[in-house]
Amino acid sequence: MTIIKINAITVPAGSGDELARRFAARAGAVDNQDGFEGFELLQPTDERSTWLVVTRWRDEEPFQAWSTSRAFAKGHGQEAGEAPAQKPVGISSELWSYKVAGGSAGSTAQA
Template identity: 70%
Template sequence: MTVIKINAITVPKDSGDELAHRFAARAGAVDGAEGFEGFELLKPTDERDQWLVVSRWRDEETFQAWVASPAFAHGHRSASERSGGEPAKPVSTHSEVWSYEVAGGSEG
């Protein structure tokens, strides 16, 4: 059964563009992971300061395997770190992961 992971990331108003840039810089990094079905980065359109990263996985086991993988650790380092430099300053002030199973819906 498909599981949904939502990373709710609190981002100050002046840092949202940088968050989007960082996600774009590593686009496709998770695409080959076993069980990965897709993701979206959702930007708030109101006064909220939480951006949502919504990912879909075949099951909990494949998600946990990806989190434990070297690819996860590598993908979550900044471009500077990946090339041997210093870590980039965080753009978020808080994040938490929410977990859901698909209980119903429709294909449009």
């Protein structure tokens, strides 16, 4: 069963381009992780300041393995004993978790 993990990142006005640049610089970093199915960075098209990082995983186990891995820590500037390479762009973030409960024939994820 596919699970969806959404990291809702609130960024200050004018910082969205920097967030997009940082994600582009790490493009493909998670692609070869076991159980990883896809990724999108969603930019708001209205007055909102929250960007969504949407990832799809085969199930919870591979997501947990990746989120506790050294590769995750390194990619997020959280390696033990190291100062962050860059100041975070986001001012807050929240992780949401979903499972696919329905859809259409054209959707990429199946229940």
